[in-house]
Each structure stands twice: as C-alpha cells, then as structure tokens.
Amino acid sequence: MGKSTAIITAENLTKAYGTLKAVDGVNFQIEPGTCFGFLGPNGAGKTTVMRMIYCVTPLTSGSLAVSGNNVMGSMSAVKKGIGVVTQDDSLDYDLNVINNLLVYARYYDLTRDQALRRANELIEFFQLSEKREAHVHTLSGGMKRRLQIARALINKPSILILDEPSTGLDPQARHHVWAKCHELIEQGVTLLLTTHYMDEAEQLCDKIAVMDRGKIITEASPWDLIKTEVSPHVVEIRGDEKARNVILNAVKERIDFHEALSDRLLLYTQDATTLYTHIQDMDIPVKTLLSRRASLEDVFLKLTGRELID
C-alpha cells in the first residue's frame, strides 16, 4: 500500500468482552474531510468502534491510529482533536446552555476569552441564542442534540464523531441536524457517524462500512453499494403468499434476483417500468404493488439475509 493520507486507520481492530467479540478484526481507513458512516443493526459493534476511537474503551488487539497518534498511548492528545456526540444524551443537566459550553471548554484548557467567543459562535450557528441562559431540561429533543453537537465542536476538532445523531428526533429536527452536518463537512471537518437509518447514511456519507456481528461486511460509497450489491430498482409486492409465488414464477426470467420475505416479495431489476407494467397486466390480486429505487436497506438485506430494523 502507498503512503496513507488517512486521518483514522484501523488494522485488525478487535474488542472482546470475555468470549464475545463485539468488534472482530476490523480494518478501515478514513480520509480527512469526508463523511464516513458505520451502518448496521443494534449490537453490530458500531458504537464500540467509536468508543475505541475516542479512547474510552481499550483495544483487545489490533491497532488504531487517529491523526498519527496511537489511541492506547496518547489518549489525551487523540481526544483533543475529536469532538464526540454520544448516543445517549450526556449533557450536564446541572448547568445551563452557555455553561455547558463554557465548562466543556475548560476541559480543553481554552482560556475564558476563547471559550466565550467560541461558545457564542456555536450558539449562533446552532440557533440556540434564545436558550442561552436556559436550563438543559427545558430544551426540546432537537435542541438538546444541537447543543450536544455544539459542545462537541467547542475545541474546533478536526474529527466529529456522531453516534446515531438523529435517533429519537422528529423529521424536522433530523433534517436540521443533517443540514448542520453538511455545513461542517464543507468547513473541512471529518465526520464519522453510526446509524441504522438508511436515509441518514445516504444523505450524509461519502463512504459506508456495513457492519454486522462485529465485522465489516462491505465498504463503499452509498451509490456504489447499491449498484454493485443490488440492482438499481425494486418492485415490491405485498399480498398473500400464493399470489406472490405465482408472480415470482412468471417473472423469474425478467429479473436480476429476488428476496422473498415473510410479508412481501422484492424483485430487483434494471428496468422497473417494464416489469411493473408486466405484473400489472397479469391482473393478479395483491395488496400493494409498488416500484421504487433500491436503497441501502436492500443492500443490507442482500448481504445478511436480515432486515436492518425489525
């Protein structure tokens, strides 16, 4: 391999709790200024990978370097350059909004002036000005998440880690968070996120590592994953199993492949329109017949045989 430009490099990264391997020999490289996503169901090992990167969980074996620093050797140096938004709300409820930022700034040894300037910028950027003096428990879910991201950015980190940034938020708040993430990427921040939402990964990530049972099963850009792992279009059919089987047998020659799930049939194809009309013309009664673009959810299903969110 040539000289690496990666900001984060993991080699054979492993974390075992007793006999359980939460992360099992994982390799990846993250280029600076990109958004890298870990996609997978709960328990896949995404959060554990993140925790090893921001130095709150030691490695069992393998190696992990962040900006050239070994995470096991120079914890504080590594953490100085990373901002972290944990999955569970870890805001300081004993403090108000501005003090959450100022107290956090002290952990990074910012001076009072630096801290105040930076905190004011962030409050502005995340549209929290009206809540500046408010106590954290009076904030909405979306505001809390924004404050957590603001707090993570207090030391101008080159890497921002977001562990399931939009879980538990309503659609409007999710889009707000995503918009802010896009702005940060434009500013040159390397974004690292875990998610089990396909749309989030597609919206934000340049590259995605799909994780399952502690391993990375594939890694590519969202669109490449869809192109290489599944066909670009899907015709989805709900209805009774007999009808679904009749249709499947009739169109088998016309499709690339299919997934027969308990409640529906997915037909993957290059040309959805023709297939869709063909099935419509068969005039077999089904509950729903729809044609859509293939998504990462289809990729995950294809790779693991399981649905991502039950």
Next chain:
Amino acid sequence: MKTPKVRILAALRVWQRNATVYKRTWKLNILPNFFEPFLYLLGMGLGLGAYITEMEGVPYINFIAPGLLISSIMWGATLETTYNVFVKMNFDRIYDGILTTPINPKDLALGELLWGATRGTIYGGAFLSILFLFGMGLHWGILLIFPLLFIIGFMFATIGLLFTSMIKEIELFNYFFTLFLTPLFLFSGIFFPMNQLPEVVQTIAWFTPLYHGVELSRGIFNEVWNMELLQHFAWIIVVTILNTSIVLRAIHKRLYN
C-alpha cells in the same frame, strides 16, 4: 497493565465543574451545615453535659466538640464521593461527556477527590465557626486545624470513592453508611475516651480513620501537645496516599473498559 498518569491540572478542571454547579446553589446548601453543629452542641453538650460535667479534665462539651468537628468532615466528604459521584457516573451520564474530552478517568477521579475534600472542608469550616462562637479553640495553636480540615476531608473522600468504585447498585451505600461510618462515628472516641473500651476494640480502632482524626483534633483544641499527635498525623497521611493510588486505579478500571 500500565495506566496513564494522573494530571493535577486536568483534575482541577473537574473540580471547577463541580464548583460551578455548587456556586448556583451554595446559599441553600450551606445553611444546614451551620445548624447541625449547633444542634449537636446544644443537645449533647448541654443535655448530656448536665450529667457528665467533666471528661478527661475538660467540660463535656469541650470533650466532644473537636471529635464532632472531624465527624462532620467525614459525612461531608463521603456523601460527595458516594451518592453524588454514583449519580454523576451512572444516572446523569456526566462522566460519559467529560471522558470524551482530554480528561482521563484518573484525572476525573482526582478531581472528585479534591472536590470531596472541599465539601468536607466546607462542612468542617461551618462547624468550626460555630465552635468559635461558643468560645472554643480560641488560641494560636488552632491554626493547625485548618489544613487538617482539607487533609482529613481528602482521606474520607478516598474512602467513599473506593466504595463507590466497587458497587453497581446505589442501595449498597446503605451498608457503607450504616455498617461502616456509623460505627466509626460511635466508637472513635468522640463521645467517651477510648481507654474505657476493651483492648480489642482499641486495637481495631487504631486501624480506622476517624479515630486518628478525632485524637488529633482534640489534642489541638485542648492544647495537649505530644508525640502521639504526630503519629496520628502520619497515619492519616500514609493511609491517604495509599488509598489515593488504589482508588485512582479502581476508577480507571471502572470507566475505561
């Protein structure tokens, strides 16, 4: 395994965080600290004192006051590093946030110990000011008590934090307070001289922390200067240092896994 070194400056950041929170509520917080000694002295000193006029050559109220002072430090410091730390660690997730910054678990632990010692000092300081009001300890030798408030507070903070590092359920603190601190409170020579107790109890007491603090405090208050005071002081210093190194490792192990 080698663990990272603790850093004083990083620990002070954690201390500062607690001070910022405390600043918001200190006026509400501190008042009971003044009433407590007042009630003790009134109830025990004047009440019991009516029957026990003198003990070891001093009025009963003067006998118990120096020991009660130290016990107030004990309660203050341990409350901080038991319940308060447990809640910050497990319920409020404050540490989850702090540990993503350059603060490491050992820094965090030392910060909490310093804060526990500070709270102990606040408890003790309030108590002391009431003793002064009662006219006790008004001599130059009393200056020695001031650093002791913090040092003894620190020792009890390490003891509380060590227990906290070992438990997973908050209910278990009941055992710590009822089966450890309460017996210390009753059998460390605060209310009656240790030499009234069987030799075996005296021997056990020598291995417990409050006893040495009480003896030291009483010596200073009543101006009984002797070598034993130095021994008690040495005991406190040695135990505090040993316990600090144990507890920093224990917290590191608990929070870095």
